[in-house]
Amino acid sequence: MSSLASLLDRAARGGRLSFDEGVRIYREADLHELGMAAHARRITLHPADTVTYVIDTTIDYTNVCNVHCTFCAFFRPEHHKEGRTLDHDQVIARVKKAADLGATQIMIQGGVNPDLRLTWFEELFDRVRHEFPNVDIHSLSVSEVTGLAKIENLTPRQVLERLKAAGLKSLPGAGAEILVERVRKRISARKVTPAEWLDVMRQAHHLGMPTTATMMYGSIETDEERIEHMHVLRELQDQTGGFTAFIPWFYVPFKTPLRGKEATALEYLRVLAVSRLYLDNFAHLQASWLTPGLKMGQLALFYGCDDMGGVIIEDRVVRDAGANNDATRRDLENVIIGAGFKPVIRDTYWNLRPDMALATA
Numbered sequence: 175m176s177s178l179a180s181l182l183d184r185a186a187r188g189g190r191l192s193f194d195e196g197v198r199i200y201r202e203a204d205l206h207e208l209g210m211a212a213h214a215r216r217i218t219l220h221p222a223d224t225v226t227y228v229i230d231t232t233i234d235y236t237n238v239c240n241v242h243c244t245f246c247a248f249f250r251p252e253h254h255k256e257g258r259t260l261d262h263d264q265v266i267a268r269v270k271k272a273a274d275l276g277a278t279q280i281m282i283q284g285g286v287n288p289d290l291r292l293t294w295f296e297e298l299f300d301r302v303r304h305e306f307p308n309v310d311i312h313s314l315s316v317s318e319v320t321g322l323a324k325i326e327n328l329t330p331r332q333v334l335e336r337l338k339a340a341g342l343k344s345l346p347g348a349g350a351e352i353l354v355e356r357v358r359k360r361i362s363a364r365k366v367t368p369a370e371w372l373d374v375m376r377q378a379h380h381l382g383m384p385t386t387a388t389m390m391y392g393s394i395e396t397d398e399e400r401i402e403h404m405h406v407l408r409e410l411q412d413q414t415g416g417f418t419a420f421i422p423w424f425y426v427p428f429k430t431p432l433r434g435k436e437a438t439a440l441e442y443l444r445v446l447a448v449s450r451l452y453l454d455n456f457a458h459l460q461a462s463w464l465t466p467g468l469k470m471g472q473l474a475l476f477y478g479c480d481d482m483g484g485v486i487i488e489d490r491v492v493r494d495a496g497a498n499n500d501a502t503r504r505d506l507e508n509v510i511i512g513a514g515f516k517p518v519i520r521d522t523y524w525n526l527r528p529d530m531a532l533a534t535a
């Protein structure tokens with residue numbers, strides 16, 4: 175059996191870890207050594223002394239959802255008195271507010287609301303792309319896409335084709351949680367299966383729509399199941415190359431039916447570092463600072479992350495679960511500068527935007 179040091183050395187140089195080796199470094203490697211290996215890999219992949227971020231906003235257009243995940247404090251079941259859905263003008267007003275602040279990306283995401291038909295999204299996306307040609311529509315989770323497919327009696331691919339024709343350019347990797355059947359049965363039994371989630375992503379990639387991939391950890395999954403999640407993503411990335419980045423974020427338990435404990439800071443760093451090493455075919459790893467906070471996000475830059483994600487101008491999903499971390503562009507840039515890197519604005523596809531002025535310039 176290889177020593178831990180040789181496994182870390184191999185992974186730091188871009189060598190592939192087997193599933194068992196991934197579990198082993200996750201469980202047994204010293205956190206600092208894990209971080210050093212992940213940081214070495216990150217520096218090899220992105221040698222410039224920069225850290226990217228995107229100016230974006232999340233527009234939670236509806237909290238009505240028929241999926242009822244137990245880890246979710248955001249949704250309201252159909253006909254609930256607190257259910258709310260924005261109309262197109264309200265969504266457009268929020269896109270305008272974000273665009274006026276320099277946003278190049280919007281994430282229109284919400285519950286799976288059976289009252290909203292495919293034409294509702296087609297008309298909305300068509301308005302957004304015509305009224306805000308400089309803003310990319312990076313929107314809808316796999317759950318929303320499959321929900322639309324059911325309502326319309328179409329395949330997810332047909333839904334994606336129609337949405338793409340209306341202006342959808344890429345998908346966020348939301349709704350993955352942990353792509354292991356046992357876990358999903360407990361925390362999101364009515365959601366798509368792991369195979370279905372992966373297949374919608376595969377279809378999106380085949381249609382030329384890049385996506386991110388997320389992992390929500392810290393609910394009920396085991397160490398092995400975290401690595402299994404990374405493993406199936408790595409396999410799909412080998413086939414399509416369509417994932418732009420991996421975004422692991424931890425479950426916020428405070429107001430959800432599932433409850434439980436919040437992940438620790440050390441667990442956050444360990445997950446990031448192992449992700450960087452295990453996902454050898456992912457170009458980018460994002461420090462999802464919205465749940466652990468910006469100071470932990472700064473530390474993440476030494477555990478494999480090269481991107482700070484978005485300056486999310488509004489996001490209710492994690493806030494409703496009890497996370498309260500906000501940042502302005504200046505805050506985000508100062509954190510990057512404080513860590514010894516240069517902030518650079520990017521777009522959804524990781525094209526650098528040196529034409530866009532930094533808030534700290």
Ligand code: SF4
Binds near residue numbers: 242243246
């Ligand atoms: S996580 Fe998404 S799909 Fe699940 S209940 Fe919440 S809004 Fe619905």
